[in-house]
Structure formats: structure tokens, C-alpha cells
Amino acid sequence: MLSTGLMGATVAPPGLDLQSSFIDLAQGMGLTAGAARLLWLPLPMVLVLVGAVVGVLVSVWLERKISAAVQQRIGPEYAGALGVLQPLADGLKLVFKEDIIPARADSVLFSLGPVLVVVPVILSWLVVPFGQNLLISNVGVGIFLWIALSSIQPIGLLMSGYSSNNKYSLLGGLRAAAQSISYEIPLALAVLAVVMMSNSLSTVDIVAQQTGAGILSWNIWRQPVGFVIFWICALAECERLPFDLPEAEEELVAGYQTEYSGMKFALFYLGSYINLVLSALLVSVLYLGGWSFPIPVEWITGWLGVSPDAPLVQVITGSIGIVSTILKAYLLVFFAILLRWTTPRVRIDQLLDLGWKFLLPIALVNLLVTAGLKLAFPVAFGG
């Protein structure tokens, strides 16, 4: 039953496949298949890395502008039109700052900590799909790989907290690790309910399962509780307000970042924003239909009377897919920023109570109800 479900889920329109076209082109120019593949490999990686960094710049700008609007200020104004170059100026400032390692700090662990925080987050972009074939690698364990990779991050936080030789840093590091461990469990349970409906861990299959009837077939209607749990946990994993306990300014100066300056601080900053954009993208993949347009593209091509396999139509549908993924993600980023500037911070005991005594039982019940509904209504809940 499981395998037939999987077969059903993987049958989808082929869509734009740049990789095979590129390899065909390179082989046409007289390269071997292996060499052509080797030439192709770095291209999507660099593209996604650049995309992630640009995404960070955009969200930093949004953060500044939206926070200004919430507080009835104007925000950055003079660096570029509407201050769009302000994040770039911030980045430049951090690059040219002096890199300080405190005298009594452990210099090896102090330098390794920020790297261990950023690398898993960037690696997780491996599984973010922007179209049927528009992702770096459609690995079978897909979304599980993201959960596993995001569990490496606490080690980097503990490392930087410990090696700074500062009590605020150590407390911040311990808090961050405790927080991300507590919220990882309800997060994984919420993902599990979605995985159960799509019979696959692969992000492409999860989106393909939501493409039947446009906006009505998105998972948010079938998993409203799971959506809320996932969003709360994602905010907690990103250490965004209301859950930014690890760097609570009034109590801990800046938590584990207290002793950091220059590029090492920039790595933390970059990591947290990349993580925010990544979480928003994954919410859109898991619950908001990923790259699918509210009205299925196949219907539109049918009404217009064009073949969905024509090259130009494929390019247009591919672009629509990328744009709608990014739009959905940035809508969620907007909500995250609005939440940050309108809600107060929770206390550490409230945070742990919410995670363990509320979200965990609710996520378990959600999983159980999803399993029951899947058995009762296999048509609607992916039998």
C-alpha cells in the first residue's frame, strides 16, 4: 500500500529540467557525461548561495523598514532608493571591523563556533524546491535531512557560549541549546503529520501532493493545527522574538554573541536571517503548496489552449513557480517581523512550559488525528 501511494505521489508533470538540458548541451560540445555533470554541480549551489545571501539582505531591509513603520518612524532613507542599500552598508561595516578574540577565550573553539552555526543552515538549502526540478538535489530523506542538520546548530551555540569565557555567553549558549532541543520535537512531529499524508520525506513529493486543486489542496486546510505548531516552533528555532531568550538584552547583554565582533558576529547575524528565510520557505513548501500557483497552471494552459510542454510555456510556468515560492516565503517573513516588533518576550519558564506542556501534546494529538483521518478518508488525506 505504501509503495503504491508513493508511485501515485511521484507522478507529476515533468516541468523545466535545467540539469538534463545543460548536460545534453555540454555533451554536444564533446564532453564526457561525468565531466558534464561535474561542470553542472557547482552552478545550482552557487546560485542558491547567492540567492540565500540576497534573501538575507532583503529581509534585513524589510526588518528595518517594517520596524520603523511599527514605531512610526521612517527608517533607512538615504542609502539607495528607500534605503535598499542599508543592509549592504551594514555588511560592509562588519567586514571592516576589527576581529577581536578575548585574551582568556579559547581561540580555536571561539572561531569554530560561528562556522558550526552557519554551515548546517546553508546546507539545509539543499532540499528547498523552487520547481519540479528546480532544486539542488531531490534527496529521498528530504525534509528529515533539514531536521537532522538543524540539530547540529546547538553544538555551535554551546561552543561559542563556552569558549567566550563570559558568564552571559555561557548562559546564552545553554539557553539557546535548551530552546532548540525543546522545540525540535513538536517541530518534527508536525512535519511527520505532513509526511504521513504525502507518503514521502522528499520535499518535491510533498509539494506534488498539494497540487491537485490549486489553493484548496494546500496542506494548510488539512493541517491547520500542524501549521500553527510548525510556525511557532520555527520562530523558536530561529530565536526570533517572542522567543529570543538566548540574546535577551536586559538579562544577558547579547547572549552567546556578547564577545563577538566583526565577521564572526556577522556570521551569527547572517545565520539567523538565512535560517528565518529558510524556515519561511519550508513553511510554504510544507503547508502553502510550495511552487504551486493558487490556480493550477495546468488549468490556465488548458483555458488558453496551449500545450504545457511547449518550451516557452515551461519557462513561464517555472518562473511563476519560483516567484510564488518566494512570495509565499516573504509573506511569512513579513509576519515574523511584525510579530517581532509587536509582541513582548516570554520568560524562560513560560517558553519551556509552552514547548513541553502545550505544543508537544497538541502535536502528538495532531499526528494521531491525521493518522485516523488518513485511514477514514484516504481520498482527502493521501491514502
Added chain:
Amino acid sequence: MSIASTTQQICFLVLSATTVVGSLGVVLLPNIVYSAFLLGGVFLSVAGLYLLLNASFVAAAQILVYVGAVNVLILFAIMLVNKQETLAVIPGLLVRRLLSGAVCAGLFALLLRVAFTTTWALPGPPPVGEEATIRIGEHLFTDYLLPFELASVLLLMAMIGAIVLARRDVFSTDVITGEPADQGLIEKERTPLLIEKSANEPTLLTKP
């Protein structure tokens, strides 16, 4: 040799070198925090070896369980009880080290003997690749069901034990105030406390 197999060989060499050197560091380094962080590195490179064997689900589970949970808990334990004190020199340290070294060398020799005398089925069964997740699930719910359930019962017992150890206040309450005794000890350490061992059990006085 094709590009793919060369890459695979280089990855294997790098990963196994990291595993061996890292685990030696875990055992030999005097600073326990370095040992704990290196242990995380060893777990990661073992996950890399699983990836090379086409077992991506096992690799991801290895990272999630060992790096994300076990190693973080070890680090937590170290950092919460980290006392910066120099340990007193144990008498006969050299003899102890030599003895443990001899035991380890003996174990290593035994393992080498096993590795060389076993007839390995080369090249082995074909890897199932992406189907592995489904196969693992089927096995866990058919022929490996009993070990799976036993492991979960064991974990449940460990969890209950941890809760009992962590929450002694359930068992001992201050007779005068009725507050949990541990909390009272922290807050007013100078006032004498009469601790009633089990709050729910009827004492001799109240018995009819």
C-alpha cells in the same frame, strides 16, 4: 577510474581518517570539553560514512540522535558541572595507563583478527538507496518489533527514573510550611527543617 569513484575514494579516506584521529583525540585529550566536541565530529564523520554506503536515512538519523541529542546532552552535563579545579595526581598513574593501554591493544588485536578471518560477502547485496526508509520501517514493524518495543520501554524507564531523581520535592515536604523541602533548603538554609519522608502516607498519630 571515473570521477565518481575517485571522489568516493577521497571522501572515504578523509572520513575514516577524521573518525580515527577524532576518536583518538576523544580518548587521549586531557580537556574534557575538547573531547566532547571531538566526539560530535566523530559522530558526524560516521554519518558521512553511512552516506557513502547509500544509507542516507541512517546517516540523517545518526546526526539527529547522536549529534543533536546525545552529544548536546553530554556538553550540557559538562558545562553545568564544569569546575575549574586541578585534579590531584593519582598514585600509580603510569601503571594504570599501561594497563588500560594493554587492554585496548588486546581488544584491537581481537577485532583485527575477526576482521581478517571473516569471509566478507564482496561486493555485498545491492544498495536499496532511497527505498531504504520504507525497508527500515517494514522491518521495525515486523521481525524487529520486539527489540524496538523493548528499547522504547527501556527509554520510558530511564525517563521516569530521571524525573524521580530530578523531582525529589514530591517525596519530601517541610512539615511546618508544607512547601517542597528542596525549595525550602535553597531559600532559607538557616531555619531547621523537619522533613516528613512521605507526605501521602498516614502517620501513626493520625491512624485511628
